[in-house]
Amino acid sequence: MNILHLANTVDPRSGWGRLSREVITRLIERGHKIDLLTEVASGDPTEQPILKRSWRALLGLGEIRRHIKKNDLVHSWEANPYGIVGYLAGIGLKKPKIIIATGAYSIQPLYNRNTSAILKKTYRDADRIVCISKYIEDEIKRVVPEAKTEVVTLGVDFNRFSGERHVAKERFILGVGNVGSRKGYQVSIPAFAEVAKRIPDIKYYIAGIIENELYPKLQAQIKELGLENRVVFLGSLDDAKLKELYLSAELFILTSVNLHHHFEGFGLVFLEAASAGLPVIGTTGNGIRDAINEGKNGLLVPQYDEHATAEAIIRILENPELKQQFGLESIAWAKQNSWDHTVDQYTRIYDEVLKKYAA
Numbered sequence: 001m002n003i004l005h006l007a008n009t010v011d012p013r014s015g016w017g018r019l020s021r022e023v024i025t026r027l028i029e030r031g032h033k034i035d036l037l038t039e040v041a042s043g044d045p046t047e048q049p050i051l052k053r054s055w056r057a058l059l060g061l062g063e064i065r066r067h068i069k070k071n072d073l074v075h076s077w078e079a080n081p082y083g084i085v086g087y088l089a090g091i092g093l094k095k096p097k098i099i100i101a102t103g104a105y106s107i108q109p110l111y112n113r114n115t116s117a118i119l120k121k122t123y124r125d126a127d128r129i130v131c132i133s134k135y136i137e138d139e140i141k142r143v144v145p146e147a148k149t150e151v152v153t154l155g156v157d158f159n160r161f162s163g164e165r166h167v168a169k170e171r172f173i174l175g176v177g178n179v180g181s182r183k184g185y186q187v188s189i190p191a192f193a194e195v196a197k198r199i200p201d202i203k204y205y206i207a208g209i210i211e212n213e214l215y216p217k218l219q220a221q222i223k224e225l226g227l228e229n230r231v232v233f234l235g236s237l238d239d240a241k242l243k244e245l246y247l248s249a250e251l252f253i254l255t256s257v258n259l260h261h262h263f264e265g266f267g268l269v270f271l272e273a274a275s276a277g278l279p280v281i282g283t284t285g286n287g288i289r290d291a292i293n294e295g296k297n298g299l300l301v302p303q304y305d306e307h308a309t310a311e312a313i314i315r316i317l318e319n320p321e322l323k324q325q326f327g328l329e330s331i332a333w334a335k336q337n338s339w340d341h342t343v344d345q346y347t348r349i350y351d352e353v354l355k356k357y358a359a
Helices: 015-030 054-069 079-090 104-111 116-125 134-142 184-197 215-224 239-246 268-275 306-317 320-336 340-356
Strands: 002-007 032-037 073-077 099-102 128-131 150-151 172-176 202-207 231-235 282-284 299-300
Touching: 002 015, 002 054, 002 079, 015 032, 015 073, 015 268, 015 340, 032 054, 032 104, 073 340, 079 099, 079 104, 079 116, 079 202, 099 104, 099 116, 099 134, 099 306, 099 340, 104 116, 104 134, 128 134, 128 340, 134 150, 172 184, 172 268, 184 202, 184 215, 184 306, 202 239, 239 268, 268 282, 268 320, 282 306, 299 306, 306 320
Parallel strands: 002 032, 002 073, 073 099, 099 128, 128 150, 172 202, 202 231, 282 299
Antiparallel strands: none
């Protein structure tokens, strides 16, 4: 099968890049031929970084159309802009179109007067909109109820983050995600202040790219709460260092919040943490619900609820049996949610839409 992929990047250092690379690599291993167009060059020899954003995307429609003609189907990684340019470039061509809806760029443009109409047309034209969580599917259906959607969650490379757990020099809970408002550190830090009063030897490590706008506010919050030596920002780390943290942390927590139709689409880090046998804590009202086996390997708390977040942390840390049970269930959950399982679903969808066109 010849598949045209329209993607932001295949650089594994970004969330989009890791997702597309993991899937594309496995498709190639299964014998599919991939034609890869990207917006951000990653250095991959198979990619052609010709995609553009905003109005500039229209300048490349002719070249994209030539790629569509020579492939069996079009697979767009996110609706805006890649699904939209795939739709526009493919008008009049009888080629199946699949869109992977991963987060805010699949939803927020539906509420923007400049993009709403074209995205609705794109969704109605797509042969399948593959949503990485039920939350995303519900949000698309809210605006475009006739859209042909299906939920296929993300996977994890279990061996990349699994291993023998060990005791760290100091006890800590762990959060992984860029230090921006949507990740909810402005909620988890004051929640941790409650925990710190009750468990005096615990620390809070945060790994992720530090965005300058929020960071000073968090530092001021930390100082006000008297947590200067208890909350530690580690910056961006490679997989080897992340694995070390996952395997020595007490639990994993990310209290993501929704901001103006921007939200956590799934939360791949929850599966990474689960691979290392960590109990996990996330928030309701977004895609995290599909990344956690609630009540089995972790807990969900309401967004912006500092007290409920603190209580969830304390419940796990002060209950060794529950902590161990959640850790064992995390390993089973991560094994169940493999990239191979995700790619199995994608190839099934490819076959289904191609049969419709062949009929």
